[in-house]
Amino acid sequence: MGPPGEDASFLQRLAVVGTNHRTSPFVLRDSLAALEDDLPAELEKLKGLGVTDAVLIATCDRVELVTASGGEAARHVLSALLARHVGLPEEAIPPLLYAHVGEAALRHIFAVSSALDSLVIGEPQILGQMKAAHSAASRQEALSTSLDGVFQAAFGAAKRVRSETKIAERPVSLAAAALQFARDVHGDLKRATGLLIGPSEMGELLAEQMLRGDLGRLMVCGPQLRAERVARRFGSLLHPFEDLDKALVEADIVISSVGDGRRLLSVSRMEAALKRRRLRPMFVIDAAIPSDAEPKVNDLDGAFLYDLDDLERAAMAGRATREAASKEAWAIVDQEVAAFVRRQAERGAIPAVTAIRDHFEAVRTQILEEGKGLNAEEATRLLVNRLLHDPSEVLRGMAAGGASDADGMLARLFRLGEFKETKE
Numbered sequence: 001m002g003p004p005g006e007d008a009s010f011l012q013r014l015a016v017v018g019t020n021h022r023t024s025p026f027v028l029r030d031s032l033a034a035l036e037d038d039l040p041a042e043l044e045k046l047k048g049l050g051v052t053d054a055v056l057i058a059t060c061d062r063v064e065l066v067t068a069s070g071g072e073a074a075r076h077v078l079s080a081l082l083a084r085h086v087g088l089p090e091e092a093i094p095p096l097l098y099a100h101v102g103e104a105a106l107r108h109i110f111a112v113s114s115a116l117d118s119l120v121i122g123e124p125q126i127l128g129q130m131k132a133a134h135s136a137a138s139r140q141e142a143l144s145t146s147l148d149g150v151f152q153a154a155f156g157a158a159k160r161v162r163s164e165t166k167i168a169e170r171p172v173s174l175a176a177a178a179l180q181f182a183r184d185v186h187g188d189l190k191r192a193t194g195l196l197i198g199p200s201e202m203g204e205l206l207a208e209q210m211l212r213g214d215l216g217r218l219m220v221c222g223p224q225l226r227a228e229r230v231a232r233r234f235g236s237l238l239h240p241f242e243d244l245d246k247a248l249v250e251a252d253i254v255i256s257s258v259g260d261g262r263r264l265l266s267v268s269r270m271e272a273a274l275k276r277r278r279l280r281p282m283f284v285i286d287a288a289i290p291s292d293a294e295p296k297v298n299d300l301d302g303a304f305l306y307d308l309d310d311l312e313r314a315a316m317a318g319r320a321t322r323e324a325a326s327k328e329a330w331a332i333v334d335q336e337v338a339a340f341v342r343r344q345a346e347r348g349a350i351p352a353v354t355a356i357r358d359h360f361e362a363v364r365t366q367i368l369e370e371g372k373g374l375n376a377e378e379a380t381r382l383l384v385n386r387l388l389h390d391p392s393e394v395l396r397g398m399a400a401g402g403a404s405d406a407d408g409m410l411a412r413l414f415r416l417g418e419f420k421e422t423k424e
């Protein structure tokens with residue numbers, strides 16, 4: 001336990017600064033893909049800069065620094081870190097960042113862990129990625145007891161969201177629907193070849209589902225750093241982005257999740273690939289936001305194009321179910337945030353309560369020494385008078401200074417109304 005007020009001041013200093021799929025262009029996020037593998041080294045650099053209470057979260061779609069150093073310090077440190085990785089001047093980074101401080105930061109952390117701030121709501125990867133970031137910070141001894149408590153509470157909130165709502169069913173159901181459609185098109189997937197383009201968390205989830213469904217082999221194609229990481233994870237063949245046309249010719253199942261707004265899978269590109277495939281069918285999942293595929297790809301002979309909305313229509317009751325689950329999930333997050341803040345306030349009050357108890361015990365000991373020979377009534381009256389002397393003086397001073405709630409505060413502290421009712 002730290003000094004009085006430490007818990008309250010910690011919450012005031014808690015900050016999240018980051019960039020994600022809503023605030024940064026794809027090219028920036030792609031340049032940061034290697035950060036996920038470099039967390040220990042980056043945390044060491046942060047410690048060298050004096051940031052000793054921090055967790056660095058890095059995924060395909062977000063980089064966030066969670067720290068108790070305050071918002072401005074966190075913004076400066078993260079701007080320098082990102083600029084170094086992407087080769088931009090440091091002053092170009094702040095416009096791409098968002099920042100949350102205090103209780104807003106706490107709510108954001110809980111929401112991220114519960115997959116409510118993800119590109120695809122409910123995706124399961126983010127919780128594992130946050131746990132990995134938390135573990136990395138813990139191993140580097142970059143984590144205070146207070147910040148560790150924030151993450152443990154966030155993981156607890158995520159567990160409640162997943163167990164008490166249907167929010168996590170959507171991405172899992174989408175992946176299951178995609179696997180069924182792939183089997184409808186190609187039958188036994190052991191002879192099929194998949195191509196993952198991008199990728200993103202949702203793309204990885206879909207690819208993982210295909211592999212569990214006995215997909216024969218998987219290729220990965222995309223920006224180098226991001227694609228290399230995922231190819232290692234799946235033990236897959238890696239194609240440079242420049243070889244996308246060649247990879248498409250080999251692909252029976254295409255999962256595209258770049259989302260840079262370029263309409264990567266154009267009608268002309270897909271038509272050329274289908275011709276070289278001699279019209280062997282291609283099942284294409286556009287898992288990108290914004291879309292990677294032109295809608296008219298679905299009009300090509302041999303092309304079967306599905307986006308996330310198509311998969312959702314096949315997998316769930318629809319938007320109403322998703323929105324209801326989201327509301328329930330946010331309600332749980334807000335409950336857990338309120339409970340955490342309440343616990344922090346209670347812990348903050350413990351040192352003051354302990355100090356009062358110690359003071360009362362010192363006065364009692366003093367009275368026992370001074371009041372030898374007094375009977376019980378005299379000794380207890382002396383004790384009460386001694387204990388009330390200083391508070392009475394302070395209250396008179398407060399009243400003279402215009403304080404209006406002193407009586408109400410005392411009534412609440414000592415439950416004077418309850419005592420009066422009991423006597424009556």
